[in-house]
Amino acid sequence: MDTLRFDKGNGLLPAIVQDHRTNEVLMVAYINETAWHKTLETGKAHFWSRSRGKLWLKGETSGHVQIVKDVLVDCDADTVIYKVEQLGGAACHKGYRSCFFRRVEDGTFKVKDELVFDPKEVYKG
Amino acid sequence: MDTLRFDKGNGLLPAIVQDHRTNEVLMVAYINETAWHKTLETGKAHFWSRSRGKLWLKGETSGHVQIVKDVLVDCDADTVIYKVEQLGGAACHKGYRSCFFRRVEDGTFKVKDELVFDPKEVYKG
Numbered sequence: 001m002d003t004l005r006f007d008k009g010n011g012l013l014p015a016i017v018q019d020h021r022t023n024e025v026l027m028v029a030y031i032n033e034t035a036w037h038k039t040l041e042t043g044k045a046h047f048w049s050r051s052r053g054k055l056w057l058k059g060e061t062s063g064h065v066q067i068v069k070d071v072l073v074d075c076d077a078d079t080v081i082y083k084v085e086q087l088g089g090a091a092c093h094k095g096y097r098s099c100f101f102r103r104v105e106d107g108t109f110k111v112k113d114e115l116v117f118d119p120k121e122v123y124k125g
Numbered sequence: 126m127d128t129l130r131f132d133k134g135n136g137l138l139p140a141i142v143q144d145h146r147t148n149e150v151l152m153v154a155y156i157n158e159t160a161w162h163k164t165l166e167t168g169k170a171h172f173w174s175r176s177r178g179k180l181w182l183k184g185e186t187s188g189h190v191q192i193v194k195d196v197l198v199d200c201d202a203d204t205v206i207y208k209v210e211q212l213g214g215a216a217c218h219k220g221y222r223s224c225f226f227r228r229v230e231d232g233t234f235k236v237k238d239e240l241v242f243d244p245k246e247v248y249k250g
Binding site for chain 2: 102
């Protein structure tokens, strides 16, 4: 059983989520050891929510679960890639397919993508 | 002039390096504000080396510089993507094209890629 170097990130390591077909990067979030094992066991992407301070099944509110097709580990064992099928067509809570919907142009951040859903309709109440 | 949220990462944010043609993720490294501005100014990927504690022009030793073609920013402005042309054909100091040359299989990390160069030949002395 090989292990990740959670010690290098004070218990949290970045996980890059990539569309398994197009290789588009959908989002980056953080995993602790529990989220890592939950992801491997269930085949659904789990993270540690830094803002809410709790284990987070991606899609638990929106239904936009990420089905993990492949898991890659980097040379230092301190970053992982989840290659996923993104249910619902969008990973970003702002309604874009990818959280990386902005491009740097002349020092400003310009929106380059189109909305896939209306966040007000998905995250109600 | 839009700014990144370096405060959210205690001064350091992850930068994902992606091949600008194939979208393969080549590596993840960290940027501080100086590395960020150097990258935008020079068009070559700069990082903050956490192990060496200094500004790092990727490729300064190996010659495997990354020419930045596009820069993306995520919804929280705390992660960036550099889309690059990787000179020398390999990003990983271990001689692989990508640092993510291993896949998780039954709990172990299995090498899935082939070596592009011999690290002993590139990093001499």
